[in-house]
Amino acid sequence: xxxxxxxxxxxxxxxxxxxxxxxxxxxxxxxxxxxxxxxxxxxxxxxxxxxxxxxxxxxxxxxxxxxxxxxxxxxxxxxxxxxxxxxxxxxxxxxxxxxxxxxxxxxxxxxxxxxxxxxxxxxxxxxxxxxxxxxxxxxxxxxxxxxxxxxxxxxxxxxxxxxxxxxxxxxxxxxxxxxxxxxxxxxxxxxxxxxxxxxxxxxxxxxxxxxxxxxxxxxxxxxxxxxxxxxxxxxxxxxxxxxxxxxxxxxxxxxxxxxxxxxxxxxxxxxxxxxxxxxxxxxxxxxxxxxxxxxxxxxxxxxxxxxxxxxxxxxxxxxxxxxxxxxxxxxxxxxxxxxxxxxxxxxxxxxxxxxxxxxxxxxxxxxxxxxxxxxxxxxxxxxxxxxxxxxxxxxxxxxxxxxxxxxxxxxxxxxxxxxxxxxxxxxxxxxxxxxxxxxxxxx
Amino acid sequence: xxxxxxxxxxxxxxxxxxxxxxxxxxxxxxxxxxxxxxxxxxxxxxxxxxxxxxxxxxxxxxxxxxxxxxxxxxxxxxxxxxxxxxxxxxxxxxxxxxxxxxxxxxxxxxxxxxxxxxxxxxxxxxxxxxxxxxxxxxxxxxxxxxxxxxxxxxxxxxxxxxxxxxxxxxxxxxxxxxxxxxxxxxxxxxxxxxxxxxxxxxxxxxxxxxxxxxxxxxxxxxxxxxxxxxxxxxxxxxxxxxxxxxxxxxxxxxxxxxxxxxxxxxxxxxxxxxxxxxxxxxxxxxxxxxxxxxxxxxxxxxxxxxxxxxxxxxxxxxxxxxxxxxxxxxxxxxxxxxxxxxxxxxxxxxxxxxxxxxxxxxxxxxxxxxxxxxxxxxxxxxxxxxxxxxxxxxxxxxxxxxxxxxxxxxxxxxxxxxxxxxxxxxxxxxxxxxxxxxxxxxxxxxxx
Numbered sequence: 001x002x003x004x005x006x007x008x009x010x011x012x013x014x015x016x017x018x019x020x021x022x023x024x025x026x027x028x029x030x031x032x033x034x035x036x037x038x039x040x041x042x043x044x045x046x047x048x049x050x051x052x053x054x055x056x057x058x059x060x061x062x063x064x065x066x067x068x069x070x071x072x073x074x075x076x077x078x079x080x081x082x083x084x085x086x087x088x089x090x091x092x093x094x095x096x097x098x099x100x101x102x103x104x105x106x107x108x109x110x111x112x113x114x115x116x117x118x119x120x121x122x123x124x125x126x127x128x129x130x131x132x133x134x135x136x137x138x139x140x141x142x143x144x145x146x147x148x149x150x151x152x153x154x155x156x157x158x159x160x161x162x163x164x165x166x167x168x169x170x171x172x173x174x175x176x177x178x179x180x181x182x183x184x185x186x187x188x189x190x191x192x193x194x195x196x197x198x199x200x201x202x203x204x205x206x207x208x209x210x211x212x213x214x215x216x217x218x219x220x221x222x223x224x225x226x227x228x229x230x231x232x233x234x235x236x237x238x239x240x241x242x243x244x245x246x247x248x249x250x251x252x253x254x255x256x257x258x259x260x261x262x263x264x265x266x267x268x269x270x271x272x273x274x275x276x277x278x279x280x281x282x283x284x285x286x287x288x289x290x291x292x293x294x295x296x297x298x299x300x301x302x303x304x305x306x307x308x309x310x311x312x313x314x315x316x317x318x319x320x321x322x323x324x325x326x327x328x329x330x331x332x333x334x335x336x337x338x339x340x341x342x343x344x345x346x347x348x349x350x351x352x353x354x355x356x357x358x359x360x361x362x363x364x365x366x367x368x369x370x371x372x373x374x375x376x377x378x379x380x381x382x383x384x385x386x387x388x389x390x391x392x393x394x395x396x397x398x399x400x401x402x403x404x405x406x407x408x409x410x411x412x413x414x415x416x417x418x419x420x421x422x423x424x425x426x427x428x429x430x431x432x433x434x435x436x437x438x439x440x441x442x443x
Numbered sequence: 444x445x446x447x448x449x450x451x452x453x454x455x456x457x458x459x460x461x462x463x464x465x466x467x468x469x470x471x472x473x474x475x476x477x478x479x480x481x482x483x484x485x486x487x488x489x490x491x492x493x494x495x496x497x498x499x500x501x502x503x504x505x506x507x508x509x510x511x512x513x514x515x516x517x518x519x520x521x522x523x524x525x526x527x528x529x530x531x532x533x534x535x536x537x538x539x540x541x542x543x544x545x546x547x548x549x550x551x552x553x554x555x556x557x558x559x560x561x562x563x564x565x566x567x568x569x570x571x572x573x574x575x576x577x578x579x580x581x582x583x584x585x586x587x588x589x590x591x592x593x594x595x596x597x598x599x600x601x602x603x604x605x606x607x608x609x610x611x612x613x614x615x616x617x618x619x620x621x622x623x624x625x626x627x628x629x630x631x632x633x634x635x636x637x638x639x640x641x642x643x644x645x646x647x648x649x650x651x652x653x654x655x656x657x658x659x660x661x662x663x664x665x666x667x668x669x670x671x672x673x674x675x676x677x678x679x680x681x682x683x684x685x686x687x688x689x690x691x692x693x694x695x696x697x698x699x700x701x702x703x704x705x706x707x708x709x710x711x712x713x714x715x716x717x718x719x720x721x722x723x724x725x726x727x728x729x730x731x732x733x734x735x736x737x738x739x740x741x742x743x744x745x746x747x748x749x750x751x752x753x754x755x756x757x758x759x760x761x762x763x764x765x766x767x768x769x770x771x772x773x774x775x776x777x778x779x780x781x782x783x784x785x786x787x788x789x790x791x792x793x794x795x796x797x798x799x800x801x802x803x804x805x806x807x808x809x810x811x812x813x814x815x816x817x818x819x820x821x822x823x824x825x826x827x828x829x830x831x832x833x834x835x836x837x838x839x840x841x842x843x844x845x846x847x848x849x850x851x852x853x854x855x856x857x858x859x860x861x862x863x864x865x866x867x868x869x870x871x872x873x874x875x876x877x878x879x880x881x882x883x884x885x886x887x888x889x890x891x
Binding site for chain 2: 041042043044082083085086087090091092093110112139142143146149150152153154155254255256257259287288289290295298299300301302303304305306325326327330357360361363364365368370371372373374
């Protein structure tokens with residue numbers, strides 16, 4: 001067992017405040033690797049389990065199987081039907097969450113010390129022995145279909161669907177992992193067992209445990225929960241290039257405010273320039289009210305309530321994305337301002353003052369994230385998913401501090417390409433139509 | 444309504460140490476100018492949450508100026524005598540902290556979360572903008588566009604939100620809870636500098652405010668700082684007593700059909716006027732918390748789910764909701780989304796039949812104990828978030844409750860009996876004190 005005591009050091013105006021997170025890296029008796037923080041202040045445990053694969057492992061013609069399968073894990077297992085299972089869980093005051101994403105499935109749980117063994121036994125049953133009873137399948141299938149109907153009238157979801165379909169044709173990223181009415185309607189119980197075997201297993205497993213439990217106890221608990229799962233999994237899909245050229249796509253939808261999803265190719269999480277890109281993106285559009293886009297689009301012009309950009313390094317493709325929403329008669333101007341800011345930071349770079357402010361914020365805010373058992377468990381499993389080691393917690397602020405003005409400006413110049421931006425706009429935008437981007441004009 | 448569209452959901456105490464669990468020490472005092480102070484000690488990490496809550500919300504706005512409370516919340520981030528526009532948040536960020544604000548019917552609150560040794564700076568800036576805001580016409584013009592886009596995003600683009608506005612407007616004939624927090628669009632468009640400044644000058648005053656400081660602080664230090672920064676601001680002598688138009692007795696059931704082609708799934712929802720937590724008298728509200736959980740709290744074991752989804756195939760979803768935290772009468776909501784092939788009339792009839800059966804059959808003791816256990820456990824889980832604890836005090840003290848009421852609430856919840864709940868249910872479910880809404884994509888299809 002490797003035991004690391006990591007001190008998060010928060011430096012503000014020369015004053016050092018220290019908060020400690022003691023991460024223990026363990027291998028359970030059954031051979032599962034996990035991160036554990038023993039924290040006895042409050043008598044409960046937070047648990048996060050993440051298995052890589054997720055919706056991207058839907059079999060051919062079975063889109064939506066992983067999503068439906070995960071929704072059914074709380075709907076009956078062992079000899080309990082859905083109601084019996086939930087009565088047991090409610091009686092223990094435990095909370096369980098089962099979620100499917102494009103690249104992973106996750107299981108989250110919180111349970112009290114006073115009934116931990118019973119809660120773990122119940123959760124184990126849901127994970128390893130789901131029954132996929134016909135009545136539960138039909139009930140949840142109807143809920144998923146209702147969600148799809150809702151998506152079809154949701155401007156943000158319409159933008160997401162259109163954008164990804166055009167960016168990743170033929171790849172799982174190109175379609176919503178909830179599936180379609182046709183594919184979800186056709187799923188069988190056998191498909192659900194297949195999806196369970198394909199995605200809920202130990203092949204690419206990450207576990208974190210935080211709270212009122214020792215590392216040894218946590219090891220036994222993890223083996224109880226996950227030890228019976230298969231060790232094998234199907235291969236992950238291949239990487240895919242971002243396939244959407246610069247331009248505008250308008251999806252007509254009768255609503256007063258247009259919403260836009262925009263972006264182009266991005267940067268991998270393990271790229272040596274990632275931290276420079278991260279700091280740059282903070283200055284451009286991720287830094288709340290202080291970001292350039294919020295200043296220009298909202299504060300100066302009142303064109304939106306919110307605009308933000310994100311680095312999105314997924315497992316098989318990477319993007320720089322952003323979102324904005326403006327009234328139909330103002331979205332055109334909002335988009336023009338965003339594009340000119342994209343160009344300005346790429347050609348002129350950022351100022352030393354902007355860089356300093358971004359670093360101070362990012363390094364100061366980081367320790368504030370470690371604010372409870374649940375958030376710490378979540379951060380730790382996320383770190384494992386992207387291949388970081390526990391000492392990243394200690395070094396992360398040094399990585400931020402090491403970013404230079406030259407790094408940021410060099411990365412901005414090659415990463416941000418205003419002519420490559422594609423804007424997918426849902427609404428009835430005035431003066432915008434599908435086609436190439438309009439010529440960039442100075443603001 | 445939050446100023447930022449980036450939802451700063453995680454705001455609790457940061458960091459970590461192995462300090463044993465203590466019930467947080469809570470200290471309260473009042474400054475000479477009437478400003479109330481609540482200090483919640485949590486020494487697990489060197490971080491502090493600093494909040495100022497004003498006893499002023501959208502339900503206190505002048506007639507014709509709906510949205511002014513929320514508009515002012517946005518404008519509080521503009522220039523003061525000593526800070527430039529935007530400098531407040533930039534300074535918090537430059538100190539590694541986060542800040543935001545929110546407006547509700549009964550309160551407007553501002554908060555920062557930052558290293559504990561930054562508390563004096565936060566107090567300096569927050570006390571500055573209590574009194575020294577310097578707004579310009581240009582601020583009004585630009586920020587009004589922002590709040591209109593906020594309304595577009597939250598409400599105009601959401602048929603569900605538009606329907607909720609209509610339901611509340613029908614529920615509250617006379618009380619300002621019937622007017623949306625963000626404001627009616629036509630009134631927002633006319634909000635002026637004068638509207639905002641009048642509101643600010645009168646209500647943003649120490650005798651109308653509550654300071655909540657939670658985290659790694661000592662009460663004596665907070666008192667000294669509070670006296671230094673907030674204590675010097677004079678009380679507002681003209682601060683009016685908080686009187687609101689009350690609802691007249693409702694004597695007739697109200698119904699409405701809301702049609703919007705963007706509705707993806709028709710549903711029926713019912714709102715009943717309901718009592719809220721009152722100081723020294725929280726028992727009925729506690730019973731209604733249970734009633735909401737019993738009827739609709741679990742999509743597997745609640746009464747509506749069992750009767751409408753498991754025992755029959757009426758509902759795709761059903762639910763109940765009750766907000767106990769309110770200065771004046773609140774609402775208790777029921778809703779049913781019918782399953783494929785079930786009409787709204789059938790769904791509503793089945794909901795009413797389920798309520799009638801429940802009033803006849805009473806409460807399953809096992810279900811009651813499960814809910815009691817979950818409410819007790821929620822107090823354990825709540826300790827993980829000092830920010831959530833701080834919010835309890837801020838919202839309670841702006842909604843007519845006391846520190847003692849806050850501390851007694853978990854015990855009152857644990858003491859609720861089945862008889863209490865059934866009595867509260869019988870008082871609540873009077874169809875003549877309700878609004879029933881059908882939310883549909885196409886009303887023509889209802890008659891086919």
